[in-house]
Amino acid sequence: MENNKQSSARAAKENYAALVKRLTPKSKLAQGCLRAFWVGGAICMLGQAIADAGAVWLDLNSAAAQTLASMTLVFLTALLTGLGIFDRIAKYGGAGTVVPITGFANAMVSPAMEFKPEGWVLGTGAKLFTIAGPVLVYGISASVVVGILYYFIRW
Amino acid sequence: MIMYLKVFLVGGLLCAIGEALILKTKLTPARILVAYITAGVLISATGLYTPLVRFAGAGATVPLTGFGHALAQGAIQGVQETGLIGAFTGGLTATAGGIAAAIFFGFLAAVCFRAKPKDY
Numbered sequence: 001m002e003n004n005k006q007s008s009a010r011a012a013k014e015n016y017a018a019l020v021k022r023l024t025p026k027s028k029l030a031q032g033c034l035r036a037f038w039v040g041g042a043i044c045m046l047g048q049a050i051a052d053a054g055a056v057w058l059d060l061n062s063a064a065a066q067t068l069a070s071m072t073l074v075f076l077t078a079l080l081t082g083l084g085i086f087d088r089i090a091k092y093g094g095a096g097t098v099v100p101i102t103g104f105a106n107a108m109v110s111p112a113m114e115f116k117p118e119g120w121v122l123g124t125g126a127k128l129f130t131i132a133g134p135v136l137v138y139g140i141s142a143s144v145v146v147g148i149l150y151y152f153i154r155w
Numbered sequence: 156m157i158m159y160l161k162v163f164l165v166g167g168l169l170c171a172i173g174e175a176l177i178l179k180t181k182l183t184p185a186r187i188l189v190a191y192i193t194a195g196v197l198i199s200a201t202g203l204y205t206p207l208v209r210f211a212g213a214g215a216t217v218p219l220t221g222f223g224h225a226l227a228q229g230a231i232q233g234v235q236e237t238g239l240i241g242a243f244t245g246g247l248t249a250t251a252g253g254i255a256a257a258i259f260f261g262f263l264a265a266v267c268f269r270a271k272p273k274d275y
Contacts, residue, residue: 043166044167045166074256099219132261139226142196149200
């Protein structure tokens with residue numbers, strides 16, 4: 001009788017361990033996505049606020065207001081990365097900080113700072129483009145292809 | 156105010172998809188950046204991204220897909236204005252502000268600050 005009780009307790013424990021194992025990765029995914037969602041959404045709202053402010057106070061057209069928003073977010077990211085604050089936000093927000101233009105800016109500043117000891121040219125100068133380089137290569141190449149196709153097809 | 160809700164939802168959704176890709180596939184953040192900008196160029200070329208920008212404003216333009224969208228629309232506009240040369244000048248012209256700001260402010264930050272030893 002006593003033995004039986006013990007083994008059923010052990011079985012329950014094993015069940016629980018299996019349950020934890022089954023649920024943990026899923027909730028990690030849900031948690032990561034939720035954090036990325038609200039951090040990324042908040043960054044985009046900040047961008048919208050900057051664009052709206054530029055349109056109202058500086059009388060910018062919508063393209064210029066968008067550029068102003070991008071430039072301001074890039075500036076803030078560079079500053080916060082330099083101060084070591086951006087890393088902490090990025091650790092919490094994950095893709096919420098990577099996917100907006102802040103991720104692009106952070107990917108430039110971070111290695112440029114880290115490789116400063118290797119010199120101004122091949123350290124800071126070159127490492128600014130460790131990740132920005134490939135992004136620009138694929139982005140610009142794709143846009144040139146689109147432009148050439150548009151020249152011949154004009155959809 | 157409704158506009159800001161749309162910005163939040165669309166921008167947040169694009170980021171949540173990115174997070175799911177990072178956690179579930181072999182895509183690193185660097186590859187996410189490349190994938191998003193390229194996807195932005197291609198979606199924009201089909202004409203589907205412009206309505207999204209009209210709907211969600213910065214929620215669509217601040218994520219890197221919006222950067223790709225600006226490149227593609229710039230190239231198309233360049234072709235309309237100056238022909239084949241525009242395919243090469245248009246994309247960078249449209250995104251020059253963001254790229255120059257990223258290079259300049261990035262360089263400035265690297266000059267002014269020293270990398271902290273990673274404490275985690």
